[in-house]
Amino acid sequence: MPTSPRSAAVRPRSSGHAPVERSRTTLSPESWIDAATEVLVDHGISQVRIDVLAGQLGVTRGSFYWHFRDRDDLLQRVLLAWSERTTRQLTERLASVHGDPRQQIRDLISLPFRGRAARRIARIELAIRTWARRDEAARRAVEASDRRRLDYHEQLFAALGFSKEEAAQRAFVLYGYEVAESILHGQGTPGEKKDRAAFVEQLILAKIRRP
Amino acid sequence: MPTSPRSAAVRPRSSGHAPVERSRTTLSPESWIDAATEVLVDHGISQVRIDVLAGQLGVTRGSFYWHFRDRDDLLQRVLLAWSERTTRQLTERLASVHGDPRQQIRDLISLPFRGRAARRIARIELAIRTWARRDEAARRAVEASDRRRLDYHEQLFAALGFSKEEAAQRAFVLYGYEVAESILHGQGTPGEKKDRAAFVEQLILAKIRRP
Numbered sequence: 331m332p333t334s335p336r337s338a339a340v341r342p343r344s345s346g347h348a349p350v351e352r353s354r355t356t357l358s359p360e361s362w363i364d365a366a367t368e369v370l371v372d373h374g375i376s377q378v379r380i381d382v383l384a385g386q387l388g389v390t391r392g393s394f395y396w397h398f399r400d401r402d403d404l405l406q407r408v409l410l411a412w413s414e415r416t417t418r419q420l421t422e423r424l425a426s427v428h429g430d431p432r433q434q435i436r437d438l439i440s441l442p443f444r445g446r447a448a449r450r451i452a453r454i455e456l457a458i459r460t461w462a463r464r465d466e467a468a469r470r471a472v473e474a475s476d477r478r479r480l481d482y483h484e485q486l487f488a489a490l491g492f493s494k495e496e497a498a499q500r501a502f503v504l505y506g507y508e509v510a511e512s513i514l515h516g517q518g519t520p521g522e523k524k525d526r527a528a529f530v531e532q533l534i535l536a537k538i539r540r541p
Numbered sequence: 542m543p544t545s546p547r548s549a550a551v552r553p554r555s556s557g558h559a560p561v562e563r564s565r566t567t568l569s570p571e572s573w574i575d576a577a578t579e580v581l582v583d584h585g586i587s588q589v590r591i592d593v594l595a596g597q598l599g600v601t602r603g604s605f606y607w608h609f610r611d612r613d614d615l616l617q618r619v620l621l622a623w624s625e626r627t628t629r630q631l632t633e634r635l636a637s638v639h640g641d642p643r644q645q646i647r648d649l650i651s652l653p654f655r656g657r658a659a660r661r662i663a664r665i666e667l668a669i670r671t672w673a674r675r676d677e678a679a680r681r682a683v684e685a686s687d688r689r690r691l692d693y694h695e696q697l698f699a700a701l702g703f704s705k706e707e708a709a710q711r712a713f714v715l716y717g718y719e720v721a722e723s724i725l726h727g728q729g730t731p732g733e734k735k736d737r738a739a740f741v742e743q744l745i746l747a748k749i750r751r752p
Contacts, residue, residue: 372675374585453674459724460671463664464583473727480728499740502721502728503714509724510717513670516684517691517713529710536749 442511
């Protein structure tokens with residue numbers, strides 16, 4: 331993530347190839363995507379503008395177009411990067427670390443508590459969900475990510491012998507709990523959070539009589 | 542909620558008592574609060590500005606000051622109105638309708654599915670939660686509302702005989718499920734949602750062995 335001090339001064343664009351503070355060879359598309367994500371979280375989607383980002387990154391507006399067609403192209407890449415980082419990598423990593431579905435469920439339950447990284451991911455996700463309430467492309471990206479995460483949860487419960495229907499329902503409750511822990515992060519002491527995570531692990535695996 | 546067409550033209554303020562399209566006797570503080578809430582949901586907190594709202598409502602900027610000290614005063618009233626409408630009234634209504642805690646739990650589970658009203662409440666709540674990630678007053682209001690709702694859930698489980706600790710944990714899981722249903726509203730068909738709500742009702746009341 332870029333940590334450079336913000337600068338409102340956008341360099342004059344004398345030519346598309348004018349030398350800039352950081353040349354286009356050092357400023358990757360990822361720098362623009364990270365900067366856009368930061369602005370989205372701190373100021374909302376309406377402030378994610380090429381001129382604002384160029385000013386922050388200390389480069390010309392024109393250098394943006396080396397990497398992106400237009401603002402919509404950048405926004406699409408922001409969604410793609412979020413989806414890649416938080417969903418695909420996560421599920422691949424978890425599946426490779428533990429074959430045991432119970433241990434994978436335990437890992438999922440612990441995700442919201444992983445310190446500053448978890449808090450940062452939660453802030454980005456909330457900003458994207460808010461954006462998704464008024465933007466069709468963002469909505470599709472969020473729903474696809476949620477769907478993939480739910481499918482992953484469902485596989486774990488299916489591997490433990492629950493029916494397809496019940497695995498899907500338990501998956502929703504467990505994933506919902508993770509989402510809620512991240513949204514309601516101010517509720518409860520660290521000790522209470524630890525105890526309720528242990529309770530959720532028991533509850534989500536408890537057998538219940540179906541009518 | 543105001544439905545008047547948006548107008549960027551703010552009438553010139555010839556005097557603090559100048560006649561306006563709608564006089565200050567017809568434009569209540571609630572009109573400003575509702576308009577501010579709409580703008581918050583549609584454009585984010587940075588766009589909740591006195592000039593924008595006055596333009597939308599078709600009144601002078603000056604008429605704002607009949608009801609509010611400044612923008613911060615308005616924002617505080619937006620938080621208060623949200624908290625009043627969604628939390629206090631809700632818990633009072635539910636408690637008066639059904640004495641039976643099981644029936645109250647059933648009602649809580651059905652809340653996220655109550656059509657357009659529920660969707661609208663969910664959009665407002667998400668916008669306020671996003672704002673609360675970067676504003677201290679909003680954060681305090683959101684945490685206090687969540688706390689009150691959790692307390693209400695906890696009372697129901699305590700009334701069913703669960704220990705204080707377990708009642709608090711079940712309250713968190715159930716309230717978390719409601720939050721998740723509202724955030725993940727795109728997941729599942731109406732039939733699947735109905736079935737998982739029935740599943741949650743069983744799961745949340747299931748006895749489990751504690752170690």
